Every structure is written in C-alpha cells, then in structure tokens.
Amino acid sequence: DTGVSQDPRHKITKRGQNVTFRCDPISEHNRLYWYRQTLGQGPEFLTYFQNEAQLEKSRLLSDRFSAERPKGSFSTLEIQRTEQGDSAMYLCASSPYGQGRDTQYFGPGTRLTVL
C-alpha cells in the first residue's frame, strides 16, 4: 500500500491555459474524491467517483472543470481556460467504500498557481 499519489505536485500556468492533474488512489479503493483547498481554508468538495461512475459534482465545479476516472482506477481533473481564482491546492482522496470502515485517505495534493 503506497498511499494516494498525485502528479504533478506543483503547477504554474498562465491565465487561459489548460491544465490536467492526475490522481492514483490506493489500489482497490473504489471511491475517489477531489477537493480544492485555498490558503487558510479547509478543503471543499468538488466531485467523487465510485468505480468509473461520477456520482456527484459540486456547484463549485464550473463547466471549465472536468473529471474522469476511465477504468475505475486513476482519475484526472482538467481545468480549461484557467483563471487566477483557480489558484489552490487540489487534493485527491480515496476510500474503500462498502468494505468496512469507509475513511478517506488523502494524497499530498497538487498546488496550482495561475499567473
């Protein structure tokens, strides 16, 4: 069990560019979550998957954001036409939903800076 991994750890981009982040959950965890955390705030829920199905999306997730989990394993979060307000830490978490204690294990996050 190597834990949740995220790539890249840091991303600096210019406003208007597209960015994509990857999350690799703990193997055999069927649920995968994305959160966004800004400085001095707690994480805010964005979306989550059970296997490959996206079950819920937050109102925070505008149409510039899209997330996928094509084979129920890793997930990607894409932000199109980035804005300065998108600057934040993007956190991924996974959990073994329905397999006993359903606790979420977080990755180290991807820190996005939009210039």
Add this chain to the structure above:
Amino acid sequence: QKEVEQDPGPLSVPEGAIVSLNCTYSNSAFQYFMWYRQYSRKGPELLMYTYSSGNKEDGRFTAQVDKSSKYISLFIRDSQPSDSATYLCAMTPMGTSYGKLTFGQGTILTVHP
C-alpha cells in the same frame, strides 16, 4: 453562514499542555465526524473517526461528539511539538451523500518546547 464553523486560532501552547479544539455545525444531517491533521504543504491525515455521541479515545487523542448541541471536540493530552499542525474537523451525512466531506476552516496549533 458556513455549515461548519471552526475557530482558526492560531493556538499556541507549551509542551505537555492539554489542547481543546472545537467545531460547531448547523446541518443536522451530518452523522459521521472526523478529525484530520494537516502539516504544512501536505495532505490531511485522518486522526479520529466517530459516529455516536459521546467520547472516543485513541492514545493521546479523545474525540467528543454532542449531536444534540451540534458540537464536536478533539482533546490532545500531553501535547508535543510534533503535534504542531492545522487540525481540521470534517463531517458527512448518511445516505446518498455519504462520503462528501464538509470541512471546518482548520485550527492552526503550535506546541512550543
């Protein structure tokens, strides 16, 4: 008004002190409660997970839940400098939205030697 309110601190205590961290919430649908610890520039790490009202102890940590008052607490006994971090409360409802965590703002704790 936020669904979960948490005093951001910062809180500074001497080594060995008992630390009390608190959150209040307004949504009675929240049924599962967690405390996470987050070191600077790291992801949150789960400390405690509770469901029932009452106390749950794990080593130096005690989580307390009072659903009637919509109030949860985390107590840290014999605090250590390594406990210096941001502490986040989180909660989730039962049912179809289970797992969608709502976090507090986080309390910054510093334990000085």
